[in-house]
Amino acid sequence: MSLQTATVLRSNTFRSSLLFSAAFIALLVLVNFALFNPGQVSVVVLSGLYQGMLFFLVSAGFSIVFGLLDVLNLAQGSFFMLGAYIGFAVYGSFPEGTPVWARFMAAIMAATLGGGLLGALTESALIRPLYARPVFQIVLTFGLGIVFTELVRAIYGPAGLIPIQPPAALDTTFPILGARFETYRVFIIVVGAVLMAAILLLLQRTRIGIIIRAGVQDSEMVQALGINIRRIFTLVFALGCAVAALGGITAAPYLGAFPSMGDQFLLSAVIVVVLGGMSSFEGTVIASILVGLTRATAEQISLQYLQTPVLASLSILLIMIVVLLVRPSGLFGREN
Amino acid sequence: MPNILEVDEIYTDIGQFHILEGVSFQVPEGSVTVLLGRNGAGKTTTLRSIMGLWKPHRGRINYQGADLVGKPAYQIAQLGIGYVPEYRAIFRHLTVAENLRIAERKRGQLAERQRFIFDLFPDLERLYNWPGGQLSGGQQQMLAIARALVAENKLLLIDEPSEGLAPVLIEQMMQAIRQLSSHSTVLLVEQNFRVASQLADFYTIIEDGKSVHHGEIKQLLKEPDLIRRYLGAA
Numbered sequence: 001m002s003l004q005t006a007t008v009l010r011s012n013t014f015r016s017s018l019l020f021s022a023a024f025i026a027l028l029v030l031v032n033f034a035l036f037n038p039g040q041v042s043v044v045v046l047s048g049l050y051q052g053m054l055f056f057l058v059s060a061g062f063s064i065v066f067g068l069l070d071v072l073n074l075a076q077g078s079f080f081m082l083g084a085y086i087g088f089a090v091y092g093s094f095p096e097g098t099p100v101w102a103r104f105m106a107a108i109m110a111a112t113l114g115g116g117l118l119g120a121l122t123e124s125a126l127i128r129p130l131y132a133r134p135v136f137q138i139v140l141t142f143g144l145g146i147v148f149t150e151l152v153r154a155i156y157g158p159a160g161l162i163p164i165q166p167p168a169a170l171d172t173t174f175p176i177l178g179a180r181f182e183t184y185r186v187f188i189i190v191v192g193a194v195l196m197a198a199i200l201l202l203l204q205r206t207r208i209g210i211i212i213r214a215g216v217q218d219s220e221m222v223q224a225l226g227i228n229i230r231r232i233f234t235l236v237f238a239l240g241c242a243v244a245a246l247g248g249i250t251a252a253p254y255l256g257a258f259p260s261m262g263d264q265f266l267l268s269a270v271i272v273v274v275l276g277g278m279s280s281f282e283g284t285v286i287a288s289i290l291v292g293l294t295r296a297t298a299e300q301i302s303l304q305y306l307q308t309p310v311l312a313s314l315s316i317l318l319i320m321i322v323v324l325l326v327r328p329s330g331l332f333g334r335e336n
Numbered sequence: 337m338p339n340i341l342e343v344d345e346i347y348t349d350i351g352q353f354h355i356l357e358g359v360s361f362q363v364p365e366g367s368v369t370v371l372l373g374r375n376g377a378g379k380t381t382t383l384r385s386i387m388g389l390w391k392p393h394r395g396r397i398n399y400q401g402a403d404l405v406g407k408p409a410y411q412i413a414q415l416g417i418g419y420v421p422e423y424r425a426i427f428r429h430l431t432v433a434e435n436l437r438i439a440e441r442k443r444g445q446l447a448e449r450q451r452f453i454f455d456l457f458p459d460l461e462r463l464y465n466w467p468g469g470q471l472s473g474g475q476q477q478m479l480a481i482a483r484a485l486v487a488e489n490k491l492l493l494i495d496e497p498s499e500g501l502a503p504v505l506i507e508q509m510m511q512a513i514r515q516l517s518s519h520s521t522v523l524l525v526e527q528n529f530r531v532a533s534q535l536a537d538f539y540t541i542i543e544d545g546k547s548v549h550h551g552e553i554k555q556l557l558k559e560p561d562l563i564r565r566y567l568g569a570a
Contacts, residue, residue, distance in 0.1 A: 210434045214427040221425035224387055225439045226413035226487065 017277075017332045021286045024323075028293050036300060039179035044296045046176070050185040052292020053192025057247025058262075059269035059276075059284050060199060061119075061240020067216040067279030068236050070134065071127055074141040076244055077266030078148035079115050083245025084257035085152055087111035091164050101167040108249050115245020116238040123237035128230070145262065153259040160258025170253075184253055191250050195243060196285050203281060212236060216279055271320050277333025287331055294319045337364035340491055340521045341386070346395030346405075348378075348385045355381045356392065359547045361540035363491070368513070368522040370536035370553070372529070372567055378545040379525040380422055383493045386523075387419045388412040399491070414441065418484030422495040422525070426476045428469030432460055435468050435479055439486035446486050453482045456512050474505035478512070485516060492516070495525045510535055529567055533557060541566045 028048075032041045062076045087107035094103045122144065130136045165171065170187050173180045203209035211232055215222045223229045248261070255261065272291050276283025298315030302308060323331065341363040348356040356378050363369045371379040384390045386397055388409040397404040404412050413419070427435050436453070440446050454461040457478040463471060468479060477497060484492055497513065498506045506528070513522060513535055526532035532539070532553075539556055541549040543566055549556075556563065 207437065207440075210430060210438050214430055214434075214438050217427050217429065218425050220389060220409070221421065221427075222438070223409040224389065224413055224419045224421075224425075225483070226410050226441050227438075228408075228410045 014282075014332070017283070017327075018286075020327065021290060021331050024290060025293060028290075028297055032297055032300075036304070037178075039177040040300060040304075042176045043179045043181055044300045045293065046181050046185065046189070047299070048293030048296035049189045049192075049289065050292070051295050052289040053189050054247060054251055054265065055268050055272050055291055056192050056196060056285065056288035057250070058244050058265045059272040059288055060195070060281070061237075061243050062269050063273045063276065063279065063281055063284040064199075064212070065237055065240045066273065067281070068212055068219070069127075069131070069233050071131075071137050071237075072134075072141065073237075073240070074138060074266065075122070075145040075148065076141075076240065076269060077262030077264075078145040079119065079241040079244035079262070080248040080251075080265050081152065081257070081259065081262035082118065082148060083111040083115045083248030084252045084255075084261065085156065085161075085248075086114040086245065087249030087252055088161050088164060088257050100165055104164075104167050104253075107164070107252075108246065111249035112242050112246040115248075116242030118245075119241025120234050120238035122241070123234045127237065128233075145266070149259045149262065156257075156259070158259060160261075161256055163253050163256040166253040182254070188250055188254070191246075195246070199243075199281065200285070208232070208235075268316060271316050275320050275323055275330055277330030280330070280332035283330055283332030290331075291316050291319065337366060339363060340365040340400060341523065342396075342398040343382070343386065344396040344398065346382070346385055346392040346397060348381055348390050348392045350381070350390060355545055356385065357545040359395075359542060359545070361547050361550055363521060363523050364538065365521055366517075367537040368517045368524060368535050369538040369540065370524045370526050370532045371540050371542055372526070372532060373542040374566070374568065375527070377542045379542050380495055381545075382542065383419070383495050383523070383525055386412075387417065387493060413487075416488070416490040418487065418489035418492045418520070420480045420484050420492065420494040420497065422499065424476045424480040426468040426471070426479055428467065430468055431465050432468060432471070432479055433464050435483055436460075436486050439483045441487040445488075449486055449488075453485055456485070456515055457482050473500050474502065474508070477501060477505075477509060481509075481512065481516070485520075489520055491521045491523065493523050496527055497524070498526065498528045498531045506531060529563065 029045070032044050036044065058076060058080050062073060065071055065073050087110065090110040091103045091107040094106070126140060126144070127137060130140060166184050170184045172183045174183055203213060211222060211227055215229055215232060219229045268291065272287045273284055275291065276287030294315050295312060299312040302311045327333070339362040343359060343361050346356055346359050347354070359378065359382050361369070371382060373379050381390060385392045386404060388404060388407050392405055395405065399415060399417065402415060427438070430438070436446055459475055460478060460482055463475060468476065471479060481494065481497065494513070497509050501509060510531060516522070524532065524536060526535070536553045539551060539553050540547050548566065549562065
C-alpha cells in the first residue's frame, strides 16, 4: 500500500464510510443466503454485479462531471443510448463475412469515440456559456436528452433494435453451483471493473487526475496555477460521455437498443451518485455495486415470493431513503 | 530598478459594487512591495485583478510589456506570476506532494526546485505524504507559498501571509519571504504593519478603492501621522 493510500485510509470518515458500505453489502449477501439456495445466491450476486456495472458506466461520468463542473448532466443517459445506436450503425456497416469479433470491436471503439466527441462538442458549444447559470444548465441538459431521444426515434423508429450478436466466445452460458449464467454478462462485469480501476488510477496516479481532484475543490486556484481549467472541463465531460456510450454499446448484445434506454438508466445513475455522495468517485463505485446487488436481490425475491416486479422497481429508491436517513450526505459525501 | 509591474488606474466591480476606483502603483524588479490599507480598502481585489481572477473594466496592468487586463488567469500565471491567496487555497484532499506537483509547468520542475523549497520550509519534507487538509494553519501557509515557488515565477503575489499565525510562525514566514525575495519580486498584502514594515522596500496605501500614497517604506516609518490616519497603527 502506498503512503498516499495509507494517508487517505487514515481518514476516519473514509474508513467509516467503507465499513458502513461493507456492512450493507454483507447484510444483502446474508439475506440472500437466508432466502435462496447457493446456486440462486451466486446468480443473484453475479446479476447484481452486472447491473451495478451498467449503473456505474452511466453514473461515473455523471459523478465526475458534477464534482468538477457543478453541472448536473441530465443528458448522461442519452449518451448511453447514443453509444448503443452508434455501435449498432458501425456493426451493421461491415460487409457480410466480416468476423463478428472485428465488427464488435469496431462498434465498441466507434461508440466510445463518438460518445466522447459528442460530449466534447456539447460541453464546448452548449454547456460552457451557461457555467454561471446552473438552472439553465439543468434545463439545457434535460432538453438535450429529449432531443437526442427524439432524433434517434425519428431515424430508427420507436420499436428499438434487437440485440447484436457478440463474439462466439462470449455468446455462451456456464454452470455455477447448479445454476447457469451468461458469459456475456460476466464480460460486462469485467469491462466495468477494468474501467473502475482505470478511472481510479487516472484520478489517483496521474497529473491530470491530480488536476481533476484539485479542480473539484477549487477550480479558480487551479487556474491561478497556470492550468487551463476550461480544457480540463471539456476533457472530463467528454470522458464521462465516452464511458456512458461505452456502457451503451457493451450492453447492446444483451439489452438491444431502444430510444428510452437512457432514461431508464438515468434515474438509477442519479440514485447511485446521490447514494455514493455527490462528487465522490469512490462513493459512485461502491454505490453502483450496492444498488446493483439490491436490485438483483429484490428481483429474485419478487420472482420467487411475490409474483410481482414492484419490489424490484422500488428497491433502489428504498435503499436510497434508508441510506440518506442514516448518512444524509451519502456514503462518501462530505458535509460541505 | 526597472518596474516589473505597472498598475495604471484600474477600476474593478464585483457585481454591483465598485470595489476599485482608480488604483495605480509600480513594483520595481527585485523589490518587496506591500499594499497597505484598512480592511475592505481593496487590497485583495487589487491582487485578484492583477491575477485575472476578477476583471478590471478600466485601466491597464503592464507586466514586463504585456497588458494583463482581459487575459484569463491561467495565461497570466504562465507569464511567471505566482499567487498565494489569503485563504491559502490548499487542496485539502491532495497530499503535500500532490499540492506541489500540480504547480509544475513543465515535467521535472518539482524535482529541480524541491531542495530550494525544503530548505525554505523544512516541515514540508517531513509532511510530504500528508493530506493538505490535515496540516496546521502555519504549515498550510508554508505549503501555499511553496506551491507558488515550484514554477520559476518572477513575481509573487502574496495575500496576508501572517494572518492567523502564531508569533513564532510569523517570524518563520517573514524569514522565508525575505529569502525568496532574493529570487523573485514580491507584491505583498499585509494587515500587520510591523510585518509589512520589516519586509517591504516600497509601499502603496489603498483607501476606499483608490491608491492614495506610495513611496519607500523607510520614509513611511518617519510619518506616524500618515500611518495613524490610513492604517490605524502607530
